[in-house]
Amino acid sequence: MSFPALAFVDLETTGATATADRITEIGIVEVDESGVREWSCLVNPGTPISGFIERLTGISNAMVADAPPFEDVADEVRKRLEGRLFIAHNARFDYGFLKNEFKRTGRDFRATVLCTVKLSRKLFPQHAKHNLDSLIERHGLTVSSRHRALGDARLIHQFWQRVQAGVAPEVLAQTVKALTARPSLPANLDPAAIDDLPDGTGVYLFYGENNLPLYVGKSKELKKRVLAHFAADHAAAKEMSLAQQVRRIECIATGGEIGALLKEAALIKQLQPSHNRVLRRNEDLCFWELTEVRAGEWRPQLLMAGDIELRREEHLYGPFKTAKEARRTLTELAKEHHLCHSLLGLEKVKAGKPCFAHQLQQCKGACVDKEPMSFHSARLMAALGRHRLAPWPFAGPAWIREGDDVHLIDHWRHLGTAQSEADLHGLLETPAPAFERDSYRILQKALARMTPLARKT
Ligand SMILES: [Zn+2]
CATH class of the missing domain: 3.30.420.10 (Ribonuclease H-like superfamily/Ribonuclease H)
Structure with missing residues (x-):
């Protein structure tokens, strides 16, 4: 040999x-x-x-x-x-x-x-x-x-x-x-760019010609993950085309996985890279809010995510990607639970008249007083229950520590990530961002790691 x-x-x-x-x-x-x-x-x-x-x-x-x-x-x-x-x-x-x-x-x-x-x-x-x-x-x-x-x-x-x-x-x-074995690298990428990649957790960004963002991803092993994109045995045409376009790689190390997930979600929204799955814009995000219009009578009302004030999350159900999806979900629930289509605003009927669903014996008749309003309200709440926005369990903001990073969170909104106490106070003073679906999902899973922030009195 x-x-x-x-x-x-x-x-x-x-x-x-x-x-x-x-x-x-x-x-x-x-x-x-x-x-x-x-x-x-x-x-x-x-x-x-x-x-x-x-x-x-x-x-x-x-x-x-x-x-x-x-x-x-x-x-x-x-x-x-x-x-x-x-x-x-x-x-x-x-x-x-x-x-x-x-x-x-x-x-x-x-x-x-x-x-x-x-x-x-x-x-x-x-x-x-x-x-x-x-x-x-x-x-x-x-x-x-x-x-x-x-x-x-x-x-x-x-x-x-x-x-x-x-x-x-x-x-x-x-x-x-x-x-x-040397990793097979895209032809237009400087091999030194690979040597300098960090090994740990964080977010990576691929840029193409004219510095256009191509892709944002996250990993617990940045270098390994980036190289996997360029592995020669990739059968997927999509992955091949991505590799061929990469001109520059940028990495942002984070203190842990939650930070990486939050950063990834934020960057995808901000940069809209061409190879990431198209995320629906947050502006369309909405909720059903149940409000008590009369004693014991609760009705759903569509609420855009941007209009939700911080600390008003008690009767929110969602989030739904669009108003259309919110309506479709409510319609399905109404059919399944024999709720009144008229009271839910899904059907326009004159007051005192039975809704069309009742005529088909799909509504139990709250519209024509056959079912007490409070019963209907209770059944509506139960039907929507699975979509209920998780209640924020703390009186105020909470934090999660990951390595040197401290993530500050309030009512499922990521206020920011701090590396020092001074940063943390700065974050508390800036206005909270709008409710955002990806952060909500990421943070909900991280709830067990949150500590309520002790407020100075
Ligand atoms: Zn009805």
């Missing part, structure tokens, strides 16, 4: 964060047809090394004081890695650090990466631990200098040799292929 030219890489750094911490040592074992070459180099990180890191790696501030900065070894490193499969243990770490160091020097660095943690996990799933110490013990690797760059790079190389000796070639080839 032939593998391309390989580079086993390990780095020592001043800490764990690729964007803030710096490289102190680089170790590379190059393997190809002409043999094995080892190279390592100390790097001046331009920042102090902590006592903890000094003790862990044995690389002290004094040792790197005269070492070259990364910029001076960047070309050498690139020359050694170029065209090779980049193999590292927990490769995301080493690859991320190198990419960031190259970025600081104004250069771009990209490689096909194979992570030996993932490789070990795939090949030896019976083992729980796949850190380097576990591999040393399990495969009897020879340690030269642990926690130094070249020493650890050698260990990864040894692990690779053990794997090559012990695993069926076609299994290994298949596994490596699966682990290094």
Whole structure:
């Protein structure tokens, strides 16, 4: 079995964060047809090394004081890695650090990466631990200098040799292929756009030509979800056409899933992306409101969602997407429950005259005093019961915390999301948005997580 030219890489750094911490040592074992070459180099990180890191790696501030900065070894490193499969243990770490160091020097660095943690996990799933110490013990690797760059790079190389000796070639080839598979990306999309996507929860937006919004979606794993859109084996023509049009991707990380759902719903309404299902405009949203016109006589009245005042939700039934849908529902209920079509306003009849439904014996006769009005009202309420707007269970606003986000909600309206107490007070002072169907559904499911806001008295 032939593998391309390989580079086993390990780095020592001043800490764990690729964007803030710096490289102190680089170790590379190059393997190809002409043999094995080892190279390592100390790097001046331009920042102090902590006592903890000094003790862990044995690389002290004094040792790197005269070492070259990364910029001076960047070309050498690139020359050694170029065209090779980049193999590292927990490769995301080493690859991320190198990419960031190259970025600081104004250069771009990209490689096909194979992570030996993932490789070990795939090949030896019976083992729980796949850190380097576990591999040393399990495969009897020879340690030269642990926690130094070249020493650890050698260990990864040894692990690779053990794997090559012990695993069926076609299994290994298949596994490596699966682990290094590059996502197929739309032709017009910069691959760097994918590298920068966050992994966590949030909302993603696809933009097409002329920055036109194409699609808004949400996910608990943003990067994975976005890549799934571009998977080559997509049979759906719709998905293919979307992928071909994407020019730019934007991601908005949220503290959790509720925030993502709310953001997604708001953005779809705001941007009307061409590939999202067309949402009916909120302006058409309406309710049946039951009002007591005389003692014991309740009648339904159509109310547009925009006209509902905050804190007036007691006798509301809905929401319905349109007035037509509201009427159709009420008509169906009237037939099913033998309610009076005239009293419900579904049929125009002179007062005291039986409604047409009564003549067909479908109305129990509240229109001609055959049924007490209060009975009819009670049956109407029961018939509509399933459509009743959930009563808001708190005296005032409530909040939900998700990560760093605090969502503020009042009477099923999402007032906004705050990251600080000052933001929260600002939200309380701005006027509440109109009742909105998607937020209502999202928030109703999240009711158990709400805490009423303690009001200052
Ligand atoms: Zn009637």
